[in-house]
Amino acid sequence: MSYIETIAPEVAEGEVLAMYQRQQAHFGYLPNYARVFSHRPDVMASWASLLATIRRHVAPRRFELVTLAAAQALGNSYCALAHARALGELLGMDGVRDLVAGEAGSLSDAERAMMAFARKVACEAPAVTAEDIEGLRGQGLADDEIFDIVAVAAARAFFTRILDGLGAEPDAAYRELPESLREALSVGRPIARAETGNTVPRRSDPVESP
Numbered sequence: 001m002s003y004i005e006t007i008a009p010e011v012a013e014g015e016v017l018a019m020y021q022r023q024q025a026h027f028g029y030l031p032n033y034a035r036v037f038s039h040r041p042d043v044m045a046s047w048a049s050l051l052a053t054i055r056r057h058v059a060p061r062r063f064e065l066v067t068l069a070a071a072q073a074l075g076n077s078y079c080a081l082a083h084a085r086a087l088g089e090l091l092g093m094d095g096v097r098d099l100v101a102g103e104a105g106s107l108s109d110a111e112r113a114m115m116a117f118a119r120k121v122a123c124e125a126p127a128v129t130a131e132d133i134e135g136l137r138g139q140g141l142a143d144d145e146i147f148d149i150v151a152v153a154a155a156r157a158f159f160t161r162i163l164d165g166l167g168a169e170p171d172a173a174y175r176e177l178p179e180s181l182r183e184a185l186s187v188g189r190p191i192a193r194a195e196t197g198n199t200v201p202r203r204s205d206p207v208e209s210p
Contacts, residue, residue, distance in 0.1 A: 001192060003167035007038035015041040029173065032192060033078060036166045047159065054151045057144075061090050062114070063152060065107070068099075069115035070122040070153040075188040076160035078170040084185050085177060093178065100184045110139035114149050121153040164188060 009030055012020050019041045023034040037044035055063055064087040071079035088096045095106050104112055113136060120128055136146050162168075169192040174182065182191065 001032050001167075001169055002036050004036065004039075006035040012038070015045075019044055027171075027173075029171070031171050032168050033163055036163065036168045051155060051159075054148070054155055058148050058152060061087075062111070062149075064090060065111055065115055066118040066149055066152045067156055069118040070156040071160060072185070072187050073119035073122045074157060074160045076156075076164055077186045077188040077191065078163050078168060079156060079160055080185040080187055081170050081174040081177065081182070081191070084181065085174070093181070097178065097181055100181060110136075110141060113139045114141070118149055118153040121150050122157050125154075 007016050009020055016038050019037070020030055020034060024030045034044070037047075058066075064083050068080060068083045068087060071083060084096050084100065087099075091099070091106060098104070098106065107115075117128075117132060117136060120132065133146060136149075137143075141149075167189070169189050170186075172192045172194050174191050177185075
């Protein structure tokens with residue numbers, strides 16, 4: 001599940017327990033990535049706040065396209081699978097399969113350009129040039145929108161490096177995705193075989209909304 005010892009749900013207390021409960025309430029199970037943050041729940045809270053602030057300025061479709069592109073470029077299966085599934089709610093799973101297969105006919109020229117740019121920012125940021133920015137402007141993107149794309153890609157780099165640096169495996173729940181999509185999106189660590197010990201005991205403690 002990960003390379004470090006994490007706090008088990010049945011013994012979690014305080015901030016860790018609250019974080020686990022929020023995650024389980026949202027997903028219906030405790031995701032593996034939450035457990036790697038168990039020693040620093042304040043970092044998880046700060047990440048959630050940063051991500052929410054970035055997302056507030058970006059339309060859901062654009063956010064998911066850019067995040068998927070960055071996650072694939074970064075070689076992170078966890079985020080690639082998660083955001084492909086989220087994108088499926090916007091494009092339909094057939095649309096996501098086509099996109100992952102390189103058939104991006106459902107995307108606009110601007111969307112294809114921003115995904116290519118996100119890949120470059122995620123993995124080759126020092127190679128970004130003024131011409132790259134001009135190319136996005138030529139697709140009708142304003143400078144504040146370009147900032148948002150960079151912020152989305154850069155934030156994903158932070159999160160994926162924590163997950164991969166600690167050996168977090170994508171949740172077994174992603175095995176429910178179509179096989180062809182699972183294989184194409186498993187660009188890094190393999191999906192976990194099973195969820196074990198990922199149920200947070202119910203407590204009487206008050207819990208914040210996720």
